[in-house]
Amino acid sequence: MTRQRAVESIRSLKTAAWLGWQIESNWASPFLFAVYSIAKPIAGALILVLMYMVIAPGGVQNPLFPQIFVGNAFYIYVAMVLMGVSQAVVEDREHYGMLKYIYVAPLNIHAYLVGRGAAQAAMATVAVSIMLLFGIAVLGIPMPPASIDWGMLFAAWVLGLAGLAFGGIFLGGISLITARHSFYVGEAVAGALYLLCGAVFPIDVLPKPLQLVGEALPLTYWLEALRRALLGHGAGELLSSLTDRVLLLILVGSMALLAVLSIGFYRWAENLAREKGLIDMQTMY
Amino acid sequence: MSYPTRWEIFWRTVMGRAYPRVVGMQRERSWLFFDTLLPLLQVSAFVFIYRAIQAPPEFTGFVVLGGAMTAYWLNVLWSMATQFYWEKETGNLELYIIAPTSLMAILLGMAIGGIVGTTVRAAAVIALGLLIFHVSVSIVSVPQLLGVFLLTLVALYGLGMLFSSLFLQYGRQASHLSNLLQEPIFLVSGFYFPVRALGFAAALGASVIPVTLGLDAMRQLLFPTMMAQFRFLDVRIELGVLAVLSIGFLWAAKRALSHMEDLARREGRLTIRGQ
Numbered sequence: 001m002t003r004q005r006a007v008e009s010i011r012s013l014k015t016a017a018w019l020g021w022q023i024e025s026n027w028a029s030p031f032l033f034a035v036y037s038i039a040k041p042i043a044g045a046l047i048l049v050l051m052y053m054v055i056a057p058g059g060v061q062n063p064l065f066p067q068i069f070v071g072n073a074f075y076i077y078v079a080m081v082l083m084g085v086s087q088a089v090v091e092d093r094e095h096y097g098m099l100k101y102i103y104v105a106p107l108n109i110h111a112y113l114v115g116r117g118a119a120q121a122a123m124a125t126v127a128v129s130i131m132l133l134f135g136i137a138v139l140g141i142p143m144p145p146a147s148i149d150w151g152m153l154f155a156a157w158v159l160g161l162a163g164l165a166f167g168g169i170f171l172g173g174i175s176l177i178t179a180r181h182s183f184y185v186g187e188a189v190a191g192a193l194y195l196l197c198g199a200v201f202p203i204d205v206l207p208k209p210l211q212l213v214g215e216a217l218p219l220t221y222w223l224e225a226l227r228r229a230l231l232g233h234g235a236g237e238l239l240s241s242l243t244d245r246v247l248l249l250i251l252v253g254s255m256a257l258l259a260v261l262s263i264g265f266y267r268w269a270e271n272l273a274r275e276k277g278l279i280d281m282q283t284m285y
Numbered sequence: 286m287s288y289p290t291r292w293e294i295f296w297r298t299v300m301g302r303a304y305p306r307v308v309g310m311q312r313e314r315s316w317l318f319f320d321t322l323l324p325l326l327q328v329s330a331f332v333f334i335y336r337a338i339q340a341p342p343e344f345t346g347f348v349v350l351g352g353a354m355t356a357y358w359l360n361v362l363w364s365m366a367t368q369f370y371w372e373k374e375t376g377n378l379e380l381y382i383i384a385p386t387s388l389m390a391i392l393l394g395m396a397i398g399g400i401v402g403t404t405v406r407a408a409a410v411i412a413l414g415l416l417i418f419h420v421s422v423s424i425v426s427v428p429q430l431l432g433v434f435l436l437t438l439v440a441l442y443g444l445g446m447l448f449s450s451l452f453l454q455y456g457r458q459a460s461h462l463s464n465l466l467q468e469p470i471f472l473v474s475g476f477y478f479p480v481r482a483l484g485f486a487a488a489l490g491a492s493v494i495p496v497t498l499g500l501d502a503m504r505q506l507l508f509p510t511m512m513a514q515f516r517f518l519d520v521r522i523e524l525g526v527l528a529v530l531s532i533g534f535l536w537a538a539k540r541a542l543s544h545m546e547d548l549a550r551r552e553g554r555l556t557i558r559g560q
Contacts, residue, residue: 191326201337
């Protein structure tokens with residue numbers, strides 16, 4: 001029985017990932033799609049570059065710049081995975097009118113949602129890789145392969161993606177029981193996290209109450225771990241006292257907590273949606 | 286029985302199309318909250334970047350102003366440029382085309398409604414931004430500031446009207462094109478830094494987007510001391526170029542609409558959904 005469930009989950013994930021990829025990419029020729037996938041993140045990164053060039057002492061040679069650049073690059077995952085998973089609920093329910101059929105099909109809904117997010121994660125991986133290569137080749141950010149802590153990078157990357165997938169399921173639960181506001185949920189959460197987790201500045205510069213919120217977010221530790229793995233040091237003073245091992249332990253713990261919370265919340269939201277007949281509601285299109 | 290004149294029909298259409306934009310926005314209050322919150326979060330992030338690198342306080346003002354103008358650019362992209370595509374998908378476009386009125390009036394109504402609604406959001410972003418981050422401004426000339434702002438909006442929404450016809454012909458690519466025109470335009474138009482930083486030639490190229498010149502001129506009129514070293518062009522020149530862009534985009538929008546109407550009649554594919 002357990003094996004059958006595992007097979008079903010893997011099949012759901014693979015099919016959903018393929019579906020997500022088709023939805024994202026089949027509107028354009030591969031060339032146009034590649035331009036589209038590259039132009040947005042590069043433009044986002046260049047805004048930061050220009051801000052530094054205009055005002056920071058030393059421009060992009062400023063010691064803070066590599067940390068900010070890496071944080072900004074990896075933040076692409078946050079926006080794409082969180083929104084990819086949560087908006088799958090809205091799109092399937094309201095745009096394509098398919099959510100009710102997904103619920104009557106023999107699949108694992110959590111795996112299905114994660115699969116839809118996996119397509120976004122794949123696109124984000126391309127964008128992040130391009131940005132990092134751009135940073136190394138054009139902006140001269142020092143990231144020699146020999147000095148990268150590959151083990152920590154991989155561990156942090158996997159834990160972060162898992163955490164984001166669970167975060168997406170949590171937001172998917174909110175989308176399931178909300179009407180036309182749900183389109184904004186992922187965007188609002190991603191925007192708030194961008195400000196609070198120190199993606200583009202050390203959280204030391206935030207006012208004290210916001211610093212505390214930032215310190216409570218797993219994403220703050222995720223970005224710190226990625227910076228340490230790639231650059232050899234993190235951003236700011238607040239997290240500097242934590243060892244690499246403690247950082248990874250925090251990530252493992254928070255990921256486990258997020259998994260329990262998000263699956264539990266999604267189940268509750270799902271039951272509520274069934275009771276109130278919200279699975280096939282139409283409020284947007 | 287008396288029939289309304291062409292002008293009466295035109296203005297009734299403008300008002301009729303503007304009405305749901307203004308009223309609709311007020312009926313879904315949560316959108317007002319999110320439309321103010323999201324740019325404010327972005328603005329706050331950029332403000333803290335400048336604080337982290339010890340930028341002069343005027344740069345906070347640059348970011349707040351840029352953040353407020355993003356509301357207009359996003360409105361132009363999502364509620365003007367892609368609008369005819371959505372109207373086609375929901376079946377309204379064919380009704381627009383056979384209605385005894387001008388498509389230009391419909392677009393103008395969308396623009397006026399959009400400007401009114403977006404101004405509420407932009408004003409909220411500016412007010413909250415000024416309050417939270419304690420930005421102080423010294424206005425050089427109120428008439429010039431108003432002139433720049435209004436001309437920027439006319440040119441910007443003229444561009445939106447032009448995009449509306451063009452995007453319609455791209456079918457499903459319309460929403461992706463709008464997505465693509467966000468960050469790259471935030472970059473080249475200098476939403477979060479003075480556009481002069483891109484270099485004169487790049488800034489000149491970016492001037493085809495009205496916000497580029499509008500933002501530069503408004504920054505010069507609000508933060509004259511700091512902008513003395515970052516200004517791109519003289520404000521009077523920018524006003525002149527914005528006036529030319531306004532007329533040019535409105536004329537081009539009219540031509541593009543005529544072309545689109547012609548296509549609709551000859552090929553009939555503009556009313557096919559799901560393209």
